[in-house]
Amino acid sequence: MRRIISILLENEPGALSRVVGLFSQRGYNIETLNVAPTDDPTLSRLTLTSVGDDKQIEQITKHLNKLIDVVKLVDLTEGAHIERDLMLIKVRAQGALRDEVKRTTDIFRGQIVDVGPNVYTIQLAGTSDKLDSFVAAMAGMDILEVVRSGVAGISRGEKVLSL
Amino acid sequence: MELLSGGEMIARALEDEGVEYIFGYPGGAVLHIYDALFKDCKVPHILVRHEQAATHAADGYARATGKPGVVLVTSGPGATNAITGIATAYMDSIPMVVLSGQVQSHLIGEDAFQETDMIGISRPIVKHSFMVKRAEDIPLMIKKAFYIASTGRPGPVVVDIPKDITRPDEKFEYRYPDSVKMRSYAPAQRGHTGQIKKAAKLLLSAKRPVIYAGGGVVQGEGSELLTRLARELNYPVTNTLMGLGAFPATDRQFLGMLGMHGFYEANMAMHHSDVILAVGARFDDRVTNTVSKFCPGAKVIHVDVDPAAISKTVMADIPIVGPVQSVLEEMLNQISLISEKNADQPDQGALERWWHQIDEWRDKHGLWSGRRYGESEKIMPQQVIESLYRVTKGDAYVTSDVGQHQMFAAQYYRFDQPRRWINSGGLGTMGFGLPAAMGVKLAFPDMDVACVTGEGSIQMNIQELSTCTQYNTPVKIINLRNNYLGMVKQWQDMQYEGRYAMSTYEDSLPDFVKLMEAYGHVGMQVRKLEDLDAKMEEAFAMKDKLVFLDIIIDPMEHVYPMHVAPNGSMKDMWLSKNERT
Numbered sequence: 001m002r003r004i005i006s007i008l009l010e011n012e013p014g015a016l017s018r019v020v021g022l023f024s025q026r027g028y029n030i031e032t033l034n035v036a037p038t039d040d041p042t043l044s045r046l047t048l049t050s051v052g053d054d055k056q057i058e059q060i061t062k063h064l065n066k067l068i069d070v071v072k073l074v075d076l077t078e079g080a081h082i083e084r085d086l087m088l089i090k091v092r093a094q095g096a097l098r099d100e101v102k103r104t105t106d107i108f109r110g111q112i113v114d115v116g117p118n119v120y121t122i123q124l125a126g127t128s129d130k131l132d133s134f135v136a137a138m139a140g141m142d143i144l145e146v147v148r149s150g151v152a153g154i155s156r157g158e159k160v161l162s163l
Numbered sequence: 164m165e166l167l168s169g170g171e172m173i174a175r176a177l178e179d180e181g182v183e184y185i186f187g188y189p190g191g192a193v194l195h196i197y198d199a200l201f202k203d204c205k206v207p208h209i210l211v212r213h214e215q216a217a218t219h220a221a222d223g224y225a226r227a228t229g230k231p232g233v234v235l236v237t238s239g240p241g242a243t244n245a246i247t248g249i250a251t252a253y254m255d256s257i258p259m260v261v262l263s264g265q266v267q268s269h270l271i272g273e274d275a276f277q278e279t280d281m282i283g284i285s286r287p288i289v290k291h292s293f294m295v296k297r298a299e300d301i302p303l304m305i306k307k308a309f310y311i312a313s314t315g316r317p318g319p320v321v322v323d324i325p326k327d328i329t330r331p332d333e334k335f336e337y338r339y340p341d342s343v344k345m346r347s348y349a350p351a352q353r354g355h356t357g358q359i360k361k362a363a364k365l366l367l368s369a370k371r372p373v374i375y376a377g378g379g380v381v382q383g384e385g386s387e388l389l390t391r392l393a394r395e396l397n398y399p400v401t402n403t404l405m406g407l408g409a410f411p412a413t414d415r416q417f418l419g420m421l422g423m424h425g426f427y428e429a430n431m432a433m434h435h436s437d438v439i440l441a442v443g444a445r446f447d448d449r450v451t452n453t454v455s456k457f458c459p460g461a462k463v464i465h466v467d468v469d470p471a472a473i474s475k476t477v478m479a480d481i482p483i484v485g486p487v488q489s490v491l492e493e494m495l496n497q498i499s500l501i502s503e504k505n506a507d508q509p510d511q512g513a514l515e516r517w518w519h520q521i522d523e524w525r526d527k528h529g530l531w532s533g534r535r536y537g538e539s540e541k542i543m544p545q546q547v548i549e550s551l552y553r554v555t556k557g558d559a560y561v562t563s564d565v566g567q568h569q570m571f572a573a574q575y576y577r578f579d580q581p582r583r584w585i586n587s588g589g590l591g592t593m594g595f596g597l598p599a600a601m602g603v604k605l606a607f608p609d610m611d612v613a614c615v616t617g618e619g620s621i622q623m624n625i626q627e628l629s630t631c632t633q634y635n636t637p638v639k640i641i642n643l644r645n646n647y648l649g650m651v652k653q654w655q656d657m658q659y660e661g662r663y664a665m666s667t668y669e670d671s672l673p674d675f676v677k678l679m680e681a682y683g684h685v686g687m688q689v690r691k692l693e694d695l696d697a698k699m700e701e702a703f704a705m706k707d708k709l710v711f712l713d714i715i716i717d718p719m720e721h722v723y724p725m726h727v728a729p730n731g732s733m734k735d736m737w738l739s740k741n742e743r744t
Contacts, residue, residue: 010347013294013296014282014283014286014292014294017283017286018286021286021287025287055474058474059471059475062470062471063471065470065471066469066470066471068290068291068311068345068347068348069347070347071346071347163346
């Protein structure tokens with residue numbers, strides 16, 4: 001099962017490599033990884049998705065919690081949550097395809113953020129599923145480049161991951 | 164407030180931390196630190212002959228005393244040489260603080276002379292690591308290093324220190340913190356009361372209970388409480404390789420070690436039990452044999468300070484996260500509360516039948532209830548350990564290397580106290596025994612310290628004989644010499660039809676007696692059984708001499724019992740070369 005684990009990490013040199021190293025060291029997989037600073041300059045927020053059975057995920061969270069640089073973590077998939085993945089996708093947009101790309105982008109509520117004589121760059125945010133569907137819908141076009149941020153997540157309601 | 168340089172702060176912080184010995188080796192990146200140690204530091208420094216030995220010596224010291232071992236090495240090769248010893252300590256959860264030099268801050272990343280990414284290389288085998296960026300941080304970082312290394316589930320901590328941070332001409336205000344608090348590190352202080360209550364109930368309802376105690380009981384100073392609990396309940400106890408001494412071996416309730424080379428009665432009792440109380444043990448693959456066949460009828464109570472150790476391989480029915488001491492104390496209270504109300508618990512009839520069954524197993528194949536090894540014209544390795552046990556009256560610190568001799572020592576030396584058996588269990592590091600013995604002897608100079616080894620292992624850190632000369636650490640080295648890599652040979656006998664690929668030395672072994680003389684020690688060779696006790700007595704009578712007993716043993720002997728693998732359960736064992744359960 002796919003899980004979204006969200007981590008508050010000490011903003012220390014080497015902290016990220018401990019998290020990533022843990023996964024390779026113990027043979028767990030990381031599907032996506034997203035990390036950035038928070039409003040507190042001493043903390044980074046890291047969201048990662050991993051696929052595994054319950055036993056494996058339990059081990060992953062336990063081992064992550066053991067890392068000294070991990071301050072707190074939550075498995076977002078245990079409750080209601082919001083997840084967003086951001087994608088920038090560059091496609092060839094020439095002739096009749098130009099309209100087709102625009103239409104598909106509109107249907108998915110994406111935005112064309114850069115326009116060239118032959119290419120469009122589209123920005124699309126949503127769940128990973130939605131982004132996958134968009135890429136599938138664009139399969140007939142000439143996709144030049146895809147870049148995704150990886151999932152960032154937060155729980156719904158009043159529940160917060162903070163100190 | 165006092166002004167000190169970075170190097171001086173390190174020396175002073177080690178003093179303030181109450182460190183008894185530093186095990187290390189100087190080099191370019193740590194010269195400022197060594198100069199500070201030389202000028203003004205009360206902590207003696209032991210100069211080893213190879214950095215790996217520094218870590219093992221610190222490790223031996225830590226296992227024997229319970230205090231963190233301290234290592235100081237230079238950058239690059241100094242740091243990488245220390246890696247095996249750090250991994251050894253990590254696998255057995257031994258508290259250790261390793262200070263490694265690093266090239267100057269502005270050179271980091273430039274492939275400078277003797278540069279290596281120590282934080283990166285050591286990352287998977289440390290509990291935590293720090294890179295010092297500012298000299299003013301040194302006192303707090305060292306305090307944190309000791310705090311992390313020695314609390315919770317202990318382990319090694321590396322502090323990497325660039326040379327410029329320790330320069331003598333820049334001084335800073337020094338104050339060593341009394342305590343430290345970290346928002347991201349809070350090891351469990353006590354177990355969950357509800358869980359302990361549930362565990363006590365289950366334990367008292369057991370008809371075929373076993374207490375399975377591991378290294379965590381030794382490390383967590385839980386031996387007394389565990390022994391009290393076991394005796395109050397009259398339940399059988401088995402110890403892991405790491406847990407030997409956690410429950411007294413000469414007690415009638417002790418079943419011996421369990422696992423791959425565990426006692427028949429211990430493995431049988433585990434397999435047929437209905438409740439297992441696992442304390443400070445981690446269901447290692449050398450214990451469980453095939454996990455899916457592990458103790459099919461047993462409910463498992465698992466007590467460990469590390470939540471990640473629980474349900475890692477074997478699912479716990481009642482997990483309890485907490486330090487063994489406080490959990491066992493609370494469990495004892497709960498047990499007396501429950502048994503006050505329920506006089507029929509535990510079921511004495513069932514317990515009597517269980518003991519009857521266990522004693523039957525013990526009489527049939529127990530290693531201590533009769534001679535289980537064969538006859539030979541040569542000395543049998545088991546006889547050497549029995550002699551060592553007799554001569555030291557069971558009261559020595561025994562370190563070992565890794566291989567057949569390690570298993571014979573674990574099986575035949577009966578440890579009645581914790582911290583007396585010192586071996587590399589998790590990583591299985593050959594070359595551990597001699598430097599570890601050095602560390603133990605420095606900690607307890609008046610005690611007998613024996614290093615049980617083989618001619619394979621001893622040669623992996625034999626250079627430390629010179630360190631023993633320099634610091635007068637008169638340990639006794641008991642070399643079980645069979646002229647083979649014995650455990651490798653045993654597997655080659657059992658699984659490769661006796662094809663001894665690279666497990667013999669032919670005629671290449673040194674004359675150990677002469678070698679000892681070259682180092683200023685005493686070497687004696689023993690060939691005949693009738694000389695064994697006398698030579699052993701003679702060796703231990705030489706209180707101020709390192710004595711090496713080169714004992715020629717039967718090379719064909721195997722270690723038994725031995726789990727049948729693959730696909731065997733706890734109860735599937737070879738009992739001799741041609742007899743299995």
